[in-house]
Structures are given as structure tokens and as C-alpha cells.
Amino acid sequence: MPEAKPAIVVALTGWKAEPWVARFRALLPGRTILTQAECGAERPARYHLFCWKPSAEVLAATPYPLLIASAGAGVDHILRAKPPAGVPISRVVDPDLTGRMVEYVVLHALMHLRRMPEAAMHQRARRWKGSPMPAAREVTVGLLGIGVLGQAAAAGLAALGFRVIGWSRTARGSLAFETHAGEAGLGPFLAQTDILVSLLPSTPETRGLIGTTVFRALHRDGAFGPPVFINAGRGDTVREDELIVALGDGTLRAASLDVFTTEPLPEASPLWGMETVILTPHNAADSTPDAVVAGAVAEIHRFEAGLPLKNLIDPKRGY
Ligand code: NDP
Ligand code: OXD
Numbered sequence: 001m002p003e004a005k006p007a008i009v010v011a012l013t014g015w016k017a018e019p020w021v022a023r024f025r026a027l028l029p030g031r032t033i034l035t036q037a038e039c040g041a042e043r044p045a046r047y048h049l050f051c052w053k054p055s056a057e058v059l060a061a062t063p064y065p066l067l068i069a070s071a072g073a074g075v076d077h078i079l080r081a082k083p084p085a086g087v088p089i090s091r092v093v094d095p096d097l098t099g100r101m102v103e104y105v106v107l108h109a110l111m112h113l114r115r116m117p118e119a120a121m122h123q124r125a126r127r128w129k130g131s132p133m134p135a136a137r138e139v140t141v142g143l144l145g146i147g148v149l150g151q152a153a154a155a156g157l158a159a160l161g162f163r164v165i166g167w168s169r170t171a172r173g174s175l176a177f178e179t180h181a182g183e184a185g186l187g188p189f190l191a192q193t194d195i196l197v198s199l200l201p202s203t204p205e206t207r208g209l210i211g212t213t214v215f216r217a218l219h220r221d222g223a224f225g226p227p228v229f230i231n232a233g234r235g236d237t238v239r240e241d242e243l244i245v246a247l248g249d250g251t252l253r254a255a256s257l258d259v260f261t262t263e264p265l266p267e268a269s270p271l272w273g274m275e276t277v278i279l280t281p282h283n284a285a286d287s288t289p290d291a292v293v294a295g296a297v298a299e300i301h302r303f304e305a306g307l308p309l310k311n312l313i314d315p316k317r318g319y
Pocket of ligand 2: 071072073074075092285286
């Protein structure tokens with residue numbers, strides 16, 4: 001008799017498991033699919049783990065999973081909980097999720113180009129007041145992170161006429177826009193940037209990277225005036241106390257924030273009350289079980305066929 005295929009264990013913190021389990025059942029008929037609650041400490045002899053924000057206990061339970069599939073594009077939520085060494089980790093790369101992130105970035109770049117936070121304040125005060133607005137072509141959007149999401153966002157922004165530049169860890173010379181890399185490239189990149197968009201992963205190198213020094217280095221004397229910050233990458237790449245100061249003292253004119261150091265954002269955070277800040281609850285690019293599970297199942301098939309994974313991450317690099 002052929003050996004049974006490995007089971008799937010679904011461990012999702014803060015999300016309802018049912019639609020994800022149902023999608024796995026539909027795509028992998030005949031497989032054992034279990035939620036973390038169903039298997040508790042008892043693990044199947046061979047299984048893959050599909051997870052979002054797994055606890056250290058979930059990752060340390062033995063036997064170890066064969067493959068860990070992230071339910072998101074980021075994997076910081078897995079690496080933080082110290083997965084067993086040597087188990088491959090795959091992440092989400094999916095056109096549905098990418099399209100949603102492009103919508104978010106383009107929407108918020110336009111909101112700030114058209115000074116919508118100010119317009120909302122004037123509306124609340126029943127005040128008929130406009131401000132000068134540059135054209136998109138006079139404004140440079142600087143993307144911190146030009147991987148899958150950054151490159152797609154760049155194309156969306158360029159289609160609207162924005163000038164786009166990007167910054168990455170390694171040199172990305174072949175893209176259709178100006179790029180800078182590494183520590184040495186950060187200064188020249190920031191000096192040209194009016195709207196700073198972060199799509200960085202959370203890694204040991206990026207945590208706490210964005211703060212006063214970065215905000216003060218942005219371009220501020222062009223047609224756009226004081227710069228704006230948009231964060232849809234990860235909250236802990238930002239020094240949130242320094243962001244609050246920069247928004248308060250005018251170093252930054254406004255911000256759109258989807259991700260935070262602590263999520264949900266604590267009720268006491270001053271960010272809630274800032275009129276120049278547009279907050280969203282980490283849903284810049286939610287994706288559906290349909291799209292995400294199909295990607296995870298494709299990786300499982302590749303793994304079981306002994307083929308290289310398409311979306312394998314490097315735990316040393318952190319993304
Ligand atoms: P990729 O891995 O494709 O791209 C990551 C980019 O960040 C690359 O350009 C990489 O550089 C750059 N980078 C990483 N470390 C550094 C560093 N130390 N210095 C400079 N650049 C660095 O990831 P994605 O584009 O798919 O996703 C990016 C992040 O977006 C995810 O990790 C996740 O945190 C976040 N996300 C947020 C969502 C939301 O709803 N808010 C939804 C989905 C993702 P290089 O090109 O040299 O590798
Ligand atoms: C992700 C996210 O990583 O939703 O996909 O943040």
C-alpha cells in the first residue's frame with residue numbers, strides 16, 4: 001500500500017480556521033486536515049504546517065512539520081517563534097494579494113497628493129478652503145522595499161504619472177525606475193523622496209530603521225512641500241514614538257499607517273487622534289482562502305515531488 005500523504009495542520013492565531021480548512025479539503029481531497037485545536041499536543045506522524053502567528057509551542061511540538069507554509073507574505077510571525085532549524089518555510093506570493101496592495105499604495109499616494117486629510121479637517125469645520133496641489137509628475141514616491149509588492153506598486157504609481165524611485169538591500173539595477181541599495185544608497189534615495197512608502201519586511205536589519213533620522217532626510221522644499229509617510233510593510237520597522245513627534249512638529253505633513261508595533265493598535269496610542277493620520281487595521285492586502293490556500297497547496301505538491309519551492313524564504317536573511 002502506498003504511504004499516506006502527509007496531513008495538514010492549520011494553526012491560525014486570531015483568524016477563524018473554517019474557511020481555510022474547507023479550502024484545503026476541497027483542494028486536497030482524502031488528506032487528513034486538522035486544526036491546531038483538533039490535534040492539540042498530538043501531532044500526526046508526518047504533516048505540513050499552515051500558519052499565521054504560530055506560538056513557540058506550536059512550532060516546537062514534535063514531530064516537526066515537513067514544510068511550514070505562511071498564511072501571509074511576511075514570515076516574521078514565524079521566525080519570531082523560532083521554527084525548528086532545517087524545516088523549509090514558504091510564503092504567499094499571489095496576484096490577488098499583490099493587486100490589493102497596489103490598490104492601497106495608489107489610493108493613499110493619491111489621498112496625500114490631493115491633501116485629503118486636510119480636506120477632511122476643513123469639511124468638519126464647514127470651511128471652504130483649498131490648498132495648492134502639484135501634479136503627480138512633480139512628486140517623487142520613494143519605495144522602501146522593491147520586491148514583489150514594491151515593484152507592482154511602482155508600476156501602479158508610474159501609470160498615474162508619479163516619479164518612482166526604490167531602495168532595497170541588494171542592488172536591483174534592472175528595474176524600470178531609479179534604484180538605490182544598502183546603507184550607502186539610503187541618503188540619496190531619501191533626499192529625493194516626497195512620499196515615502198514602506199513595504200519592508202520585519203527583519204533584524206529593518207526593525208527600528210525608520211525614525212527621526214529618516215524623516216528629517218526626506219525632500220521638503222519642492223512642489224509637494226513637507227513629506228508624507230505611508231507604511232504597509234511592518235509596524236516594528238518604525239520607531240513609533242519618533243513618528244508621533246515627526247507628525248506633531250511638522251517634519252512629516254501626514255501619514256497613512258496600516259501596520260503598527262503592537263496590533264491591534266492600543267486605544268491609548270496618540271496616533272488614533274491625529275487628524276493628519278489615516279489608520280487602517282492591517283488590511284492593506286488581505287487575501288482570501290481561495291487564493292492563499294491554492295498557493296500553499298502548489299508549494300506542498302512541489303515539496304512532495306522533490307521540486308524546489310517557488311516561494312522559499314531564507315531564515316538567515318529574515319524574509
Ligand atoms: P519581498 O521579499 O518580495 O521584498 C522585500 C523587499 O524588501 C526587497 O526589495 C528587499 O531587498 C527589501 N529589503 C529587505 N531587507 C532590507 C534591508 N535590510 N534593507 C533594504 N531593503 C531591504 O517581499 P514582498 O514585497 O512580497 O512583501 C514585503 C512585506 O510586505 C512583507 O514582508 C510583509 O511584511 C508586508 N506585507 C504587508 C501586508 C499588509 O496587509 N499590510 C500584506 C502583505 C505583505 P532585496 O530586493 O535586495 O531583496
Ligand atoms: C502578510 C500580511 O504578510 O498580511 O501577508 O501582512
